[in-house]
Amino acid sequence: MRKNKALKIFKKLHKWPAIIIAFFAILFATSGIVMNHRGTFSSIDVSRKFLPSNYTYKNWNLAAVRGSLQTGENEILVFGNIGIWETDGNFGEFSDYNQGFPKGIDNRKIYSVIQFKNQLFAGTHMGLYSRNTKKNSWEQVDVPVREERIADLNLKGDTLLVLTRNYLLKSSDGKNFETIQLPAPVGYKEKTGLFDTFWQLHSGELLGLPGKLIVDLLGVITVFLSVTGLLHFFFPKIIKKRKKKQKQVGSFVAVKKKNLRWHNVVGYIFALFLVINTFAGMHLRPPLLIAIANKQVEIIPGTHLDNPNPWFDKLRRVHWDNDLHQYIFSTSEGFYFAGESFSKPLQTALSQPPVSVMGCNVFKPLGEKIYMVGSFNGMFLWNIETGVVANFFTQQPYVAPEGMQSPIAANMVAGLVKGNESAFWFDYNRGALQLSGKTFPEMPEQIITNSPMSLWNTALEFHTGRIFEHMVGPFYILYVPLAGICILLVLISGVYLWWKLHRRKG
Known part of the structure; x- marks a missing residue:
């Protein structure tokens, strides 16, 4: 009984925060990929007339x-x-x-x-x-x-x-x-700022271009998990409607199973990397930034920060x-x-x-x-x-x-x-x-x-949540830490559910 109760709680913790955060997770991922390749996108601009009024000079x-x-x-x-x-x-x-x-x-x-x-x-x-x-x-x-x-x-x-x-x-x-x-x-002393370490860890630059490409992949994975998670939520409703109309649902049921399988497998494989990346990103904006702004840490050997200069x-x-x-x-x-x-x-x-x-x-x-x-x-x-x-x-x-x-x-x-x-x-x-x-x-x-806004800077405004300031005022500063907590909750609860259900099937 206790195990079933725990599973029900974790299912709710995984389901509802995921539905809430899915759209924002996609924004984080896509904007992050753009930000990781500034030179590539440097020629693309966004007219300020398409942005909220607080972005007008x-x-x-x-x-x-x-x-x-x-x-x-x-x-x-x-x-x-x-x-x-x-x-x-x-x-x-x-x-x-x-x-x-x-x-x-x-x-x-x-x-x-x-x-x-x-x-x-x-x-x-x-x-x-x-x-x-x-x-x-x-x-x-x-x-x-x-x-x-x-x-x-x-x-x-x-x-x-x-x-x-x-x-x-x-x-x-x-x-x-x-x-x-x-x-x-x-x-x-060969130390560096904790802020710099988290910054380069979050962008992947800590490992140079290969690291940035790995973080790009994590962005793609985030989009995949968000989309497949939303599909899993809506599939039962689609199947139920088709049953009422006495239409065939076999193909939808098969797609639903395959969608869930890939969602689980991909999520389980990349969960740890997504947790680390999310945790680092949460600390790059206030208020969590305040806690690490002046902290010094040892340089991680073999990384981009491990430089003789x-x-x-x-x-x-x-x-x-x-x-x-x-x-x-x-x-x-x-x-x-x-x-x-x-x-x-x-x-x-x-x-x-x-x-x-x-x-x-x-x-x-x-x-x-x-x-x-x-x-x-x-x-x-x-x-x-x-x-x-x-x-x-x-x-x-x-x-x-x-x-x-x-x-x-x-x-x-x-x-x-x-x-x-x-x-x-x-x-x-x-x-x-x-x-x-x-x-x-x-x-x-x-x-x-x-003087438009560059695509890179536009992506930065979405990534940091400042784009929503005209809607929520100074509370936008909580966007990154709250979204980070929500994403961590979804990832950890998802792994827990996969592990419990997978072990039961075994």
């Missing part, structure tokens, strides 16, 4: 702008997720400056633009580009590393600095580059400080200082301005050894000599909170722009906000029209 929000560069007496380039646009010192009219970039808004995701020896360079998510003034178009620059993503660009005197996620590249002519692998920091996938921003005669690097593990020759281990900054796990979006010297540091954790003033950190908006000293903290703050700093007599910072949600001078102009329709 308003006041330059949604990380539309990351920074600006003054290229002439009255010429300024504004860049970010919208690509690059030229305007005047008063931000009057904007003209398209994206000629030459490959098709697709993802190929116009700009992290940095700099002028080096009268030539413009742009660091994008898909590579390094230089501006051909004769053709008035951007041309890709070959760099001596396999990775494509350029994290930052800067200058050190007459040297161009190109920072990728793994290496620092130096060039005196913009064509030939010296590749520098930064030395390990003082007290370096101590800065593998950790570099974010670079600046050469003339006063200190040192490099300053913003990394996923904090700020570090390095001498010009890189002959000694990197020194950890005495104090650390808070930076969101999503990365440093503003890193600008203000003079007198003061730097402005902005991320989704807010904006701060950092004295690199004394180590004093102050909140930029309140001017109060920063006090690090104890215990776990949210990776985002009230002021989600996405970028900074300076004009002739005005300056603005950009909040991810609120858009352009005034620091000095006049109000930033409204976003021209031309820029809005020419």
